[in-house]
Amino acid sequence: xxxxxxxxxxxxxxxxxxxxxxxxxxxxxxxxxxxxxxxxxxxxxxxxxxxxx
Amino acid sequence: xxxxxxxxxxxxxxxxxxxxxxxxxxxxxxxxxxxxxxxxxxxxxxxxxxxxxxxxxxxxxxxxxxxxxxxxxxxxxxxxxxxxxxxxxxxxxxxxxxxxxxxxxxxxxxxxxxxxxxxxxxxxxxxxxxxxxxxxxxxxxxxxxxxxxxxxxxxxxxxxxxxxxxxxxxxxxxxxxxxxxxxxxxxxxxxxxxxxxxxxxxxxxxxxxxxxxxxxxxxxxxxxxxxxxxxxxxxxxxxxxxxxxxxxxxxxxxxxxxxxxxxxxxxxxxxxxxxxxxxxxxxxxxxxxxxxxxxxxxxxxxxxxxxxxxxxxxxxxxxxxxxxxxxxxxxxxxxxxxxxxxxxxxxxxx
Amino acid sequence: xxxxxxxxxxxxxxxxxxxxxxxxxxxxxxxxxxxxxxxxxxxxxxxxxxxxxxxxxxxxxxxxxxxxxxxxxxxxxxxxxxxxxxxxxxxxxxxxxxxxxxxxxxxxxxxxxxxxxxxxxxxxxxxxxxxxxxxxxxxxxxxxxxxxxxxxxxxxxxxxxxxxxxxxxxxxxxxxxxxxxxxxxxxxxxxxxxxxxxxxxxxxxxxxxxxxxxxxxxxxxxxxxxxxxxxxxxxxxxxxxxxxxxxxxxxxxxxxxxxxxxxxxxxxxxxxxxxxxxxxxxxxxxxxxxxxxxxxxxxxxxxxxxxxxxxxxxxx
Numbered sequence: 001x002x003x004x005x006x007x008x009x010x011x012x013x014x015x016x017x018x019x020x021x022x023x024x025x026x027x028x029x030x031x032x033x034x035x036x037x038x039x040x041x042x043x044x045x046x047x048x049x050x051x052x053x
Numbered sequence: 054x055x056x057x058x059x060x061x062x063x064x065x066x067x068x069x070x071x072x073x074x075x076x077x078x079x080x081x082x083x084x085x086x087x088x089x090x091x092x093x094x095x096x097x098x099x100x101x102x103x104x105x106x107x108x109x110x111x112x113x114x115x116x117x118x119x120x121x122x123x124x125x126x127x128x129x130x131x132x133x134x135x136x137x138x139x140x141x142x143x144x145x146x147x148x149x150x151x152x153x154x155x156x157x158x159x160x161x162x163x164x165x166x167x168x169x170x171x172x173x174x175x176x177x178x179x180x181x182x183x184x185x186x187x188x189x190x191x192x193x194x195x196x197x198x199x200x201x202x203x204x205x206x207x208x209x210x211x212x213x214x215x216x217x218x219x220x221x222x223x224x225x226x227x228x229x230x231x232x233x234x235x236x237x238x239x240x241x242x243x244x245x246x247x248x249x250x251x252x253x254x255x256x257x258x259x260x261x262x263x264x265x266x267x268x269x270x271x272x273x274x275x276x277x278x279x280x281x282x283x284x285x286x287x288x289x290x291x292x293x294x295x296x297x298x299x300x301x302x303x304x305x306x307x308x309x310x311x312x313x314x315x316x317x318x319x320x321x322x323x324x325x326x327x328x329x330x331x332x333x334x335x336x337x338x339x340x341x342x343x344x345x346x347x348x349x350x351x352x353x354x355x356x357x358x359x360x361x362x363x364x365x366x367x368x369x370x371x372x373x374x375x376x377x378x379x380x381x382x383x384x385x386x387x388x389x390x391x392x393x394x395x396x397x398x399x400x401x402x403x
Numbered sequence: 404x405x406x407x408x409x410x411x412x413x414x415x416x417x418x419x420x421x422x423x424x425x426x427x428x429x430x431x432x433x434x435x436x437x438x439x440x441x442x443x444x445x446x447x448x449x450x451x452x453x454x455x456x457x458x459x460x461x462x463x464x465x466x467x468x469x470x471x472x473x474x475x476x477x478x479x480x481x482x483x484x485x486x487x488x489x490x491x492x493x494x495x496x497x498x499x500x501x502x503x504x505x506x507x508x509x510x511x512x513x514x515x516x517x518x519x520x521x522x523x524x525x526x527x528x529x530x531x532x533x534x535x536x537x538x539x540x541x542x543x544x545x546x547x548x549x550x551x552x553x554x555x556x557x558x559x560x561x562x563x564x565x566x567x568x569x570x571x572x573x574x575x576x577x578x579x580x581x582x583x584x585x586x587x588x589x590x591x592x593x594x595x596x597x598x599x600x601x602x603x604x605x606x607x608x609x610x611x612x613x614x615x616x617x618x619x620x621x622x623x624x625x626x627x628x629x630x631x632x633x634x635x636x637x638x639x640x641x642x643x644x645x646x647x648x649x650x651x652x653x654x655x656x657x658x659x660x661x662x663x664x665x666x667x668x669x670x671x672x673x674x675x676x677x678x679x680x681x682x683x684x685x686x687x688x689x690x691x692x693x694x695x696x697x698x699x700x701x702x703x704x705x706x707x708x709x710x711x712x713x714x715x716x717x718x719x
Contacts, residue, residue, distance in 0.1 A: 001655055003683065003684075003687050004651065004654065004655060004658075004680070004683055004684060004687075005651075006595075007587075007590065007591065007598060007683040008598060008599060008602045008647075008651065008680075009595045009596060009597070009598035009599025009600070009601070009602060010595070010599070011595050017718050018718060019718050047599050048644055048647065048648075049644065050638070050642055050644040050645065051642075051644075052315065052317040052320065052322070083607075083608065084604065084607075084608075085607075085608040085673040085674050085675065086673070086674065088608065103523060103524055104524075106608075106672060106673060107610070115641075116610065116640075116641045117640035117641035117642070191540065193523075193524040194435075194524050194525075194526045194540070195435065195524065263540075292441070292442065292443050292466075293440045293441040293442060293466075295465070295614065295617035295618050295670065296617055297612045297613050297614035297616075297617045297618070297670065298610075298611075298612040298613065298614075299610075299612045299614050299670075299672045302610050302612050302672075303672060311639065313638070313639050313640060315638055315640075324640050326639055326640045326641070327610075329612070332613075332630075333630075334630050334632075380434070380435060381435070382672035384461065384614050384618055384669065384670035384671075384672070385440050385441055385461065386433035386434060386435065386438035386439065386440040387440070388433075388434040388435070390434070391434055
């Protein structure tokens with residue numbers, strides 16, 4: 001799914017897949033941090049967003 | 054009734070001039086073929102097109118149209134009260150509409166503008182619109198419009214009918230709306246009415262002569278609905294159907310729609326979208342029961358509506374103008390001309 | 404081609420006469436040039452209606468799965484046979500109820516491309532081997548069929564049916580391709596914005612008739628996600644995001660299952676190449692799992708199977 005989204009022009013760093021056990025709190029924090037840093041670097045997403053106006 | 058000659062050299066300038074007062078729609082070709090679209094300020098209608106994939110019905114009846122809006126914020130006095138959405142009903146003109154599409158709009162009008170009910174969205178758009186038709190000098194092989202009560206030079210539903218005469222257009226101005234549009238373009242070279250009418254008649258006859266396709270509908274009226282409804286041929290007609298909505302969406306006379314609400318935060322909008330009787334959803338009840346649950350029932354409905362129910366209800370012929378679009382676009386080649394023939398010739402075996 | 408049509412008719416007639424099948428699903432001549440129509444034949448006499456040509460572009464596996472519980476025969480090109488395999492693997496068809504009349508496929512023609520070449524409306528279409536004789540009211544041209552093959556057919560490496568009970572012609576030579584996905588590569592070479600623009604333009608005229616979905620043998624869900632109303636997953640109007648959501652998710656549901664038969668494009672009234680969505684997934688299935696859909700009934704598809712060496716490098 002990530003590949004097809006990327007193929008359609010959604011930047012790869014916006015979509016993340018992770019496998020985290022409920023016992024892996026540190027991993028969860030690390031992954032969330034990494035994701036938010038990457039998405040912040042990309043700026044707001046304008047693609048695949050519905051305009052309700 | 055008057056005739057105007059428009060030199061093709063002056064055409065684009067006149068069209069541009071009319072943009073001051075009119076929003077223009079017309080045929081333009083893009084990657085998927087010819088479409089009838091709102092024309093951007095720098096785009097001219099293409100007056101030499103074979104046919105658009107979809108009809109011109111969307112000019113009055115867009116595939117998705119916001120009709121009502123409301124606030125869901127209970128702090129607002131008028132929350133949850135639906136109000137008509139803003140619409141643009143300033144004058145618009147559709148340039149180069151095919152005569153059969155204009156006739157189709159008259160058939161659709163019977164549904165949207167009745168003595169009891171008036172659909173405000175469609176009717177307001179209709180009143181705002183001037184229909185500038187382009188006669189078809191060379192009808193295509195799938196055109197069977199002469200046997201459906203219209204034709205390549207039909208004036209029904211038009212404000213102006215243009216005939217392409219190579220270096221110029223000869224325009225027959227049919228209504229005050231048409232006169233106003235011609236004036237807005239600055240087209241005012243009057244032609245002799247008598248001579249022009251003779252020219253029109255000759256061109257019409259030539260064009261009609263080239264039409265080789267037709268349907269016979271003479272016996273449909275005398276059939277009883279139930280005989281046709283219970284006829285044994287429907288399973289065969291419907292076998293290949295994949296129940297897509299192509300035939301209904303390309304059809305200039307199909308008017309059915311679905312209502313959908315869309316909310317974002319505290320704002321709610323109600324839309325109407327084209328719907329299709331080919332889809333099982335069209336008739337599925339909230340209980341889950343579907344009175345047209347089988348494909349055959351849906352295919353039968355489409356043809357019965359077009360060729361029998363409409364005919365009986367309005368006494369204005371069949372609900373088909375012979376444009377041939379459904380014949381051309383159907384992925385599995387279900388041909389309304391063949392179905393019409395089957396229905397017209399059907400005799401119930403006792 | 405004529406001998407192949409004769410054989411289809413003979414075999415269909417025999418099967419029906421002997422009562423080995425209830426119906427034979429095949430193609431019949433259409434009412435207009437370049438059109439054919441799927442048909443179900445149930446008597447020997449009607450078998451004469453069956454035809455085959457380069458305009459039989461739909462996929463009959465789509466019809467076969469709707470005849471549940473009946474013994475049927477299906478006329479199948481290479482791609483149809485692969486979708487029959489997929490149906491068997493996905494328990495949509497019982498192999499014992501299915502008789503496959505395999506047709507080594509000469510490739511189907513691209514009707515939009517021919518119409519564009521001719522300019523006007525097509526009034527006549529004939530085939531003589533690799534020559535297409537096409538006419539309009541004012542023109543008649545002889546076209547080389549190889550130049551007007553559908554894009555999927557031009558890249559096809561499974562023209563011969565992969566599963567059949569009888570073949571109605573000599574097997575045709577399969578082509579070897581250096582690169583099976585030049586179109587996917589071309590899109591991948593664009594920037595993210597360029598790719599987005601490509602897909603925005605691709606679907607700009609989509610009318611959501613769902614012909615692509617309904618022509619697709621893979622799309623047999625009793626209720627498609629776009630038709631679901633409780634909950635409603637996607638808006639039903641012409642909003643571009645909703646339109647693209649439909650195409651994106653439909654394609655994704657075909658991942659590892661699509662045979663690139665081209666029925667979706669064949670059915671689209673607007674001529675949209677919706678395969679641009681599915682082809683990327685086909686390429687991924689090939690690259691990641693070495694998988695091409697519908698080649699054998701003995702293997703589970705990659706998204707339907709667990710393997711410890713699954714290339715799951717996308718999971719962090």
